[in-house]
Amino acid sequence: MKTYTSQYVNGEWKKGSSDKTIENRNPYSDELIATIPSADSKDLDEAYQSAEKAQQEWKEKTPAEQREIFLKWIEVIKERKEEIIDWLITEAGSTRVKAEVEYGAALDIVTESASFPTRMKGEILPSNTPGKENRVYRNPKGVIGVIGPWNFPFHLTTRSLAPALASGNSVVIKPASHTPVTSGLLLAELTAEAGFPEGLINVVVGRGSEIGDDFITHPIPEMFSFTGSTEVGSHIGELAGKHIKDTALELGGNNAMIVLEDADIDKAVEAAAFGKYLHQGQICMSLNRFIVHEDVHEEFVRKFKEKAESLPYGDPKDEKTMVGPLIAREEVDRILEGIDKSIEEGGKLLTGGKAEGNVLHPTILTNMDNEKTLAKEEVFGPVASIIKVSDEQEAVETANGTPYGLSGSVFTTDVYRGVEVAKQVNTGMIHVNDQSVNDEAHVAFGGEKQSGIGRFGGEWALDKFTTVKWISVMNGYREYPF
Incomplete structure (x- = not known):
């Protein structure tokens, strides 16, 4: 298996700038897979700056150009299926059955997201002002921060990455420290092979104590997607809310x-x-x-x-x-x-x-x-x-x-x-008459109460990763009272 020890920033593999490291270990044997020099706030800032620049170009591509890259990404995922499954077994402790389930779910979300570039529809609404037309345009939010989990690392990171990209955004991923490859670095390599522009996807592997809060409070990202514990999700929501940033939080369950x-x-x-x-x-x-x-x-x-x-x-x-x-x-x-x-x-x-x-x-x-x-x-x-x-x-x-x-x-x-x-x-x-573990790429996925905010899947993910803008147009000119 390939050894991943670098960060992925602006289309390049580079050593993390921190003097701290993250040990990637096999959860069954405790064997050391790799030691990764951590990212620091400087690496994080470079990743966000790169993502911001790349997003400006990406959002201008035609739906056909974006979809073509998505179709290539699907091919790459299929070609490297066994490698992905091996990594899920080795790094996440997945059984073969679970790894197959996870692989299939991730492939489905990429396939569903490939249709999003042509589903970025707006609306034309009537007006109570004579001669006016109300137009509502749908636009990408900008730069999305994705915090990957360790339990279903490949799928749950992809579940945010794919719709975010497909709706015109760029992404910076902070993968889980237990699974830095399957929740981040491997995805960087797969998307690079598919032909996504440099800087559009960035991966910073770092300790939460060093870059966790900075990941949320950095001025560039507009939204964060997090899957994990309610305790951590609450902290992320608090930080994001303080800086008026949106969140999609898929949290704990009982x-x-x-x-x-x-x-x-x-x-x-x-x-x-x-x-x-x-x-x-x-x-x-x-x-x-x-x-x-x-x-x-x-x-x-x-x-x-x-x-x-x-x-x-x-x-x-x-x-x-x-x-x-x-x-x-x-x-x-x-x-x-x-x-x-x-x-x-x-x-x-x-x-x-x-x-x-x-x-x-x-x-x-x-x-x-x-x-x-x-x-x-x-x-x-x-x-x-x-x-x-x-x-x-x-x-x-x-x-x-x-x-x-x-x-x-x-x-x-x-x-x-x-x-x-x-x-x-x-x-x-x-x-x-079924058990609780279900996830279909085109259906609304999410929780109530302390289990989360927002929905993933299909049009609900598209709504979450985009914003709408109202532009009204007068046919002629209106009369004002003063």
């Missing part, structure tokens, strides 16, 4: 699957296992809580335990592995502590609860409620909390008993009933 008494339990268990244990539960949309009607609780618990214990775990390079490592040891320790606390509070360990290195065994806790630690918090790991309820109303109230509202699930054989229940759950996305 997502619930409601299993009603008429549900197909076998199908619910299959969906539960995927929605909980894909990428070890390190997904903002992962299922944390399983809210199960008392009439089917015993059956669900028994079958879910059997399913969880059947999942192969270990080395993500082994294609049979379904549950790989957590991103870092501190995450393992955090979750093990949460398991202990939940048991002290009255929860019962049904299975799992042990770790081998950074691999935490698939774990299930029963006798849980919203006040117990790992049902109250976003787990971001392979731990399921099962909560028994007596009726539909209690199920909805329990699902809503969290400050988060990202995704969710309802299982019932009555689809109409499922939709009516789904309407009552205060969340940005929810899926009937």
Whole structure:
């Protein structure tokens, strides 16, 4: 595999100017992949200056010229599929299944975004002033700052990068320190190969303590896209708001699957296992809580335990592995502590609860409620909390008993009933007879409450990465009262 140790600024690979470094390590073996000299505020300023200059030229290209480069980008992604998947396994601890899912999602968002240059439509509206015509033009916002995450690094960075570029913006990426290649440097190389102009995409790998706040407060960028924790997102929103800058924030979740008494339990268990244990539960949309009607609780618990214990775990390079490592040891320790606390509070360990290195065994806790630690918090790991309820109303109230509202699930054989229940759950996305981890490039994606601001996907992403301008035109001249 190629070693990435440089920043990518104004079309050139250059050494970071900071005297600090970032160690890129394999989360399964702890092997050192590379040591990257960090960017400092000087590198960041150069990146933003380059992006500002390149954007002025990029926005003037015809839709056909922009789309042609996007089509080449799609070809490059397809040609280098195995390399991308290898990096996701090595750097992010992805299993083969998860890496394939992530690759497909990223490819879809680039393909969807390729249509955006011809979808930058405006409007002509009537006026109450005789002889006047109101025109509304859609324009790019300018320079977009993208902060990449480490859990789905390639897709979630691309989910902002592609629509931002396709709507005429330039981008500066600050990738996650755990995954600087898949959430930044590899994307820089792929877009360069596709033929995007120099300076249009820049990647600065740096510590949050050194350039994190400067990334937001720099005078050039107009908007920031961040996927990550609610705590960090709140800080970003505070800084951006202080400087009157826009944000798209996709934050944490404490997502619930409601299993009603008429549900197909076998199908619910299959969906539960995927929605909980894909990428070890390190997904903002992962299922944390399983809210199960008392009439089917015993059956669900028994079958879910059997399913969880059947999942192969270990080395993500082994294609049979379904549950790989957590991103870092501190995450393992955090979750093990949460398991202990939940048991002290009255929860019962049904299975799992042990770790081998950074691999935490698939774990299930029963006798849980919203006040117990790992049902109250976003787990971001392979731990399921099962909560028994007596009726539909209690199920909805329990699902809503969290400050988060990202995704969710309802299982019932009555689809109409499922939709009516789904309407009552205060969340940005929810899926009937499916699990919570869904992301389609053309559909609105985002959360309510502390799970985020704004929507990604399709026309909603286009709205987020553009602004509109009102220009009125008089046919003749109007009379004024003075």
